[in-house]
Amino acid sequence: MNKLIGNVERDPVAVEQEEWKKRQRRNRFKQVLTISSPILILVLWEFLSRTGLVDARFFPAPTEIIGTLFTMATEGELFSHIGISLFRIFAGFILGVIPAIVLGLLMGLYSPLRHFLSPLVMALMPIPTLALLPIILMIFGIGEVSKIVTIAGSVFFPVIINTVAGVINIDRTYLDVAKNYGANSKDFFFKIALPGSLPVMIEGIQMGQAIALLTIVAAEMMGANSGIGYLIWTSYSAFLLNEMYVGLVLISFFGYMFSLILRGIQKKLLPWK
Numbered sequence: 378m379n380k381l382i383g384n385v386e387r388d389p390v391a392v393e394q395e396e397w398k399k400r401q402r403r404n405r406f407k408q409v410l411t412i413s414s415p416i417l418i419l420v421l422w423e424f425l426s427r428t429g430l431v432d433a434r435f436f437p438a439p440t441e442i443i444g445t446l447f448t449m450a451t452e453g454e455l456f457s458h459i460g461i462s463l464f465r466i467f468a469g470f471i472l473g474v475i476p477a478i479v480l481g482l483l484m485g486l487y488s489p490l491r492h493f494l495s496p497l498v499m500a501l502m503p504i505p506t507l508a509l510l511p512i513i514l515m516i517f518g519i520g521e522v523s524k525i526v527t528i529a530g531s532v533f534f535p536v537i538i539n540t541v542a543g544v545i546n547i548d549r550t551y552l553d554v555a556k557n558y559g560a561n562s563k564d565f566f567f568k569i570a571l572p573g574s575l576p577v578m579i580e581g582i583q584m585g586q587a588i589a590l591l592t593i594v595a596a597e598m599m600g601a602n603s604g605i606g607y608l609i610w611t612s613y614s615a616f617l618l619n620e621m622y623v624g625l626v627l628i629s630f631f632g633y634m635f636s637l638i639l640r641g642i643q644k645k646l647l648p649w650k
Contacts, residue, residue: 437619442626445619459627462593462604465521466631469528470589474582477536481578482570484537485544498537506531507595524596531592532585539581543574579643586635590628 419439425431426438449455484491506527513530517523551569597606609624 435618437622442619442622446623446626449620449623455623455627458603458605458608458624462597462606463631465524465528465597465604466589466593469525469593470532470586472525473529473532473589474536474585477533477581477585478540478578481537481540482544482566482574485541485547485574486565486570491541498534502534502538506592507599510596510599524593524601527596528589528592531588535584535588536578536581539584540574540578543577544570546577547573576647579639579647583636583639586639587632590632590635594628 422436423438423440426433426436446455480494484494509530510523510527513523513526517526547569551573555565555569593604594606594609597604598610601607605624605627609621609628612618612620612624
């Protein structure tokens with residue numbers, strides 16, 4: 378009985394502090410789990426390579442790969458590849474995302490436009506952008522424009538599909554209320570469709586950035602003389618596997634960083650998510 382009365386009379390501030398501490402412990406535990414898996418893989422890889430349980434010629438130790446990375450960075454070779462690849466990725470990403478968002482919002486808002494364009498989107502979406510690379514090269518040549526267009530094409534479809542889905546799934550109540558209050562097309566576009574579709578749209582953008590990284594590597598392997606993809610391919614061709622793994626590490630690193638940036642933007646734009 379006394380125990381029950383004690384629980385009832387507990388200070389609300391103390392209860393809140395206890396709950397906060399529990400949340401902090403849970404967050405720390407999750408952070409430990411997040412970093413433990415890559416560390417475990419790297420330690421295991423290092424052990425297997427150093428002990429000869431795997432062929433070190435094909436799987437050099439992570440410490441050797443890191444050493445090669447620093448050597449290439451100090452020589453200045455690495456930054457030129459990184460710079461040109463990042464330029465191509467950002468230019469292609471912007472060129473693909475902006476039209477996809479605008480067209481996706483319009484297709485979601487206006488049913489006739491959606492029915493008119495959906496067959497084209499559905500027909501072209503399954504075709505890998507790299508399969509269209511010969512046509513892109515014929516139209517835009519072998520310069521930077523063709524690589525940027527290739528990336529833009531690969532980013533365009535996941536973003537437009539998710540944007541249309543986001544608009545369609547907006548509660549009809551909001552559209553009816555806006556219509557009753559005399560909202561114009563601009564209001565529907567910027568105050569209802571855009572914020573209402575953001576959760577699903579950002580997921581499409583997240584997919585798009587991953588696809589952009591995949592595409593840039595393949596595009597630079599086939600038709601470039603610089604970039605991270607070019608570095609990976611030429612290193613493999615010359616059997617310089619340390620340099621090849623450096624390129625793979627860079628792609629993985631930038632993919633992770635871009636994902637974190639987009640998640641940060643999502644938290645700012647959608648705090649309730």
